[in-house]
Amino acid sequence: MELNMNREAKVISKNVDVFYGNKQALFDINLEIFKNEVTALIGPSGCGKSTFLRCINRMNDVIDICKISGEIEIDGFNIYKQGVDVVRLREKVGMVFQKPNPFPKSIYDNIAYGPNIHGIAQNKQELDEIVENSLKKAALWNEVKDRLNEPGTGLSGGQQQRLCIARAISINPEIILMDEPCSALDPIATAKIEELIDSLKSSYTIVIVTHSMAQAARVSQRTGFFHLGKLIEMDETDKIFKNPNNKMTQDYITGRFG
Amino acid sequence: MNKELRRKKRYQAEKRFQVYGIIAISLAIFFVGILVTKIFSDGTSAFSRTMIKTEIKLDADLLGITDINNKDEVENADYYTLIYDEFTKSIPFSNDEEEKQIITLLSPDYEYEAKDFFLKNKDQLGKTVTILLTASDDFDQLHKGNFPRDIPEDRRRLSNFQLQIYDQLVKENKVTKVFNNYLFTKGDSRDPELAGFGGAIIGSFFTILICLIISFPIALMAAVYLEEFAPKNRITELIEININNLAAVPSIVYGLFALGILLNVLELPRSTALVGGIALSLMTLPRIIIPARASLKAVPPSIREGALAVGASKVQAVFHHVVPLAMPGTLSGTIIGLAQALGETAPLLLIGMVAFVVEIPGSPLDPSSSLPVQVYLWSESAERGFVEKTSATIMMLLGFLIVMNSLAVYARQKFEKKWN
Ligand SMILES: Nc1ncnc2c1ncn2[C@@H]1O[C@H](COP(=O)(O)OP(=O)(O)O)[C@@H](O)[C@H]1O
Ligand SMILES: [Mg+2]
Numbered sequence: 001m002e003l004n005m006n007r008e009a010k011v012i013s014k015n016v017d018v019f020y021g022n023k024q025a026l027f028d029i030n031l032e033i034f035k036n037e038v039t040a041l042i043g044p045s046g047c048g049k050s051t052f053l054r055c056i057n058r059m060n061d062v063i064d065i066c067k068i069s070g071e072i073e074i075d076g077f078n079i080y081k082q083g084v085d086v087v088r089l090r091e092k093v094g095m096v097f098q099k100p101n102p103f104p105k106s107i108y109d110n111i112a113y114g115p116n117i118h119g120i121a122q123n124k125q126e127l128d129e130i131v132e133n134s135l136k137k138a139a140l141w142n143e144v145k146d147r148l149n150e151p152g153t154g155l156s157g158g159q160q161q162r163l164c165i166a167r168a169i170s171i172n173p174e175i176i177l178m179d180e181p182c183s184a185l186d187p188i189a190t191a192k193i194e195e196l197i198d199s200l201k202s203s204y205t206i207v208i209v210t211h212s213m214a215q216a217a218r219v220s221q222r223t224g225f226f227h228l229g230k231l232i233e234m235d236e237t238d239k240i241f242k243n244p245n246n247k248m249t250q251d252y253i254t255g256r257f258g
Numbered sequence: 259m260n261k262e263l264r265r266k267k268r269y270q271a272e273k274r275f276q277v278y279g280i281i282a283i284s285l286a287i288f289f290v291g292i293l294v295t296k297i298f299s300d301g302t303s304a305f306s307r308t309m310i311k312t313e314i315k316l317d318a319d320l321l322g323i324t325d326i327n328n329k330d331e332v333e334n335a336d337y338y339t340l341i342y343d344e345f346t347k348s349i350p351f352s353n354d355e356e357e358k359q360i361i362t363l364l365s366p367d368y369e370y371e372a373k374d375f376f377l378k379n380k381d382q383l384g385k386t387v388t389i390l391l392t393a394s395d396d397f398d399q400l401h402k403g404n405f406p407r408d409i410p411e412d413r414r415r416l417s418n419f420q421l422q423i424y425d426q427l428v429k430e431n432k433v434t435k436v437f438n439n440y441l442f443t444k445g446d447s448r449d450p451e452l453a454g455f456g457g458a459i460i461g462s463f464f465t466i467l468i469c470l471i472i473s474f475p476i477a478l479m480a481a482v483y484l485e486e487f488a489p490k491n492r493i494t495e496l497i498e499i500n501i502n503n504l505a506a507v508p509s510i511v512y513g514l515f516a517l518g519i520l521l522n523v524l525e526l527p528r529s530t531a532l533v534g535g536i537a538l539s540l541m542t543l544p545r546i547i548i549p550a551r552a553s554l555k556a557v558p559p560s561i562r563e564g565a566l567a568v569g570a571s572k573v574q575a576v577f578h579h580v581v582p583l584a585m586p587g588t589l590s591g592t593i594i595g596l597a598q599a600l601g602e603t604a605p606l607l608l609i610g611m612v613a614f615v616v617e618i619p620g621s622p623l624d625p626s627s628s629l630p631v632q633v634y635l636w637s638e639s640a641e642r643g644f645v646e647k648t649s650a651t652i653m654m655l656l657g658f659l660i661v662m663n664s665l666a667v668y669a670r671q672k673f674e675k676k677w678n
Binding site for chain 1: 489490558560561562563564565566567568569570571572574578579583
């Protein structure tokens with residue numbers, strides 16, 4: 001895999017600690033995520049991967065007991081600084097969840113919702129275009145173009161997840177966070193999503209949490225290994241899977257625990 | 259062997275338990291059956307009214323009409339004398355007492371009925387026509403078979419002479435039953451045959467409308483705030499406990515509150531649907547808040563996250579997605595709350611909706627009665643005519659309750675999203 005030599009850090013995490021009430025979930029996380037690459041976060045269940053991912057679009061704000069210290073910079077700007085508008089932040093940082101969660105509305109309305117609330121489209125025609133483009137980018141257009149008015153919840157699991165990706169894309173974010181997007185899907189649907197992720201990385205910076213090491217190896221350029229709330233090691237995916245520096249990483253990827 | 263025995267015992271215990279259950283359900287059905295049968299057997303006769311057919315000459319002199327096109331004359335003509343004279347003339351009698359007994363066979367409103375008839379048949383002036391006049395309550399009950407004839411005359415409300423007339427009229431085919439439209443169109447009356455629950459239905463309608471207008475938006479907003487926005491702390495916990503307590507407060511307490519504050523301090527008009535509706539909305543508020551919160555809670559968090567993740571603000575996520583999804587449950591809770599309010603009597607008694615109201619209320623600011631209060635009022639009266647009307651009103655009330663509860667079930671089943 002050839003790597004872009006002058007990589008640009010899109011997201012920088014500096015000394016991030018996260019607490020749920022008294023319980024510390026993340027310990028001093030420092031890492032960089034590069035622009036237009038896929039970064040995978042792996043680690044055993046409960047190690048804090050989702051928690052970290054949700055720090056990047058401040059989704060943890062909705063959890064009352066969740067307290068975060070440290071800094072996360074996006075394009076050099078600390079998103080935890082006082083007075084940051086989370087709505088603007090989430091326009092820039094989209095998210096796809098573990099379980100597909102389309103709105104119980106039509107396929108069209110699922111995609112149109114984001115552009116509508118942000119006033120992105122000037123008129124119906126522009127909105128139609130956005131919907132079409134988003135669905136095309138999410139490789140779903142051909143399957144749904146004739147039934148845009150049917151409920152999004154009526155699609156298959158894999159299609160629902162691509163619909164959610166299309167929904168995330170619709171407001172033109174720069175970063176897309178994916179939290180185990182394939183864990184509820186069958187292998188064929190998974191393959192489609194992986195293909196899609198690969199095609200999206202030229203336009204977006206993608207961070208994907210996955211419990212499947214094979215998936216991390218297939219789709220990502222860089223991989224971070226979390227364990228018990230700590231970032232154990234982060235490096236090029238090739239390096240992590242072939243020759244990790246840390247013994248624990250070695251043990252995890254060879255399936256000795258996790 | 260011991261094991262075998264124990265297993266047997268377990269099966270027996272299970273059987274026994276099922277039998278208890280079946281007995282309980284049968285008993286419940288039995289009592290409901292008795293109640294419904296009683297109400298229907300008492301109440302169905304209220305839906306018909308006994309009329310007496312009378313031949314009447316529309317005598318211009320008797321009426322005092324000289325010019326048929328003179329509105330004033332027609333309006334103020336002497337319909338009373340017309341009917342009195344013509345009706346007593348149609349039956350032979352020998353003294354004043356008997357004459358009085360004849361005319362009391364008619365309901366006292368006969369002059370208005372005659373006027374209504376004449377206004378529709380002005381061209382018949384001077385001719386002899388057949389007119390149907392509402393019979394008195396006793397006559398009505400006699401014809402419906404509810405009047406005991408075989409007790410001594412001095413303990414009867416109808417004399418032997420009157421019974422004779424009845425038999426004669428029946429023989430001449432002059433007694434007939436018609437659908438009792440008065441029941442639906444009239445307000446209360448001292449005369450059972452002229453009383454209806456029309457006023458009570460309108461009163462109930464206004465009361466429930468006021469109750470809905472006040473309680474629904476407040477309850478919805480309270481539920482949304484508590485469920486989606488309020489910080490989880492001591493104060494909100496306290497509020498939550500109190501809402502649950504309020505739902506259990508006896509309704510008469512709300513009546514006392516309305517009496518003390520709305521009538522005595524704010525001096526809102528007494529006996530009106532406005533005050534009744536406000537009192538009932540206090541009672542209904544917690545009964546809507548609780549199911550509304552449950553419906554909001556049932557909306558999966560993934561929907562909120564989905565909306566937040568595309569940059570919706572919290573308010574947008576809640577009002578664009580969560581509230582619409584919680585609507586079916588909230589609405590069904592609202593309908594059930596309103597159905598309870600519809601059957602509520604005690605608070606309305608306290609604020610004076612128990613008044614004797616003849617006029618059909620035209621607005622929530624008019625004195626009015628309501629269906630359950632009408633039941634209460636009529637059930638106090640001894641006349642057989644009011645007994646059947648009491649049951650008929652209960653039938654009406656039950657009908658409304660069944661419709662409302664079915665609507666609630668329908669709203670829930672039809673519109674509620676299924677979460678796989
Ligand atoms: N909403 C929450 N409230 C309290 N504790 C939480 C919450 N979410 C996650 N945690 C805890 O934080 C730790 C990390 O969880 P998570 O980030 O979901 O792990 P992962 O995604 O790697 O499986 C776990 O111990 C979990 O119990
Ligand atoms: Mg997770």
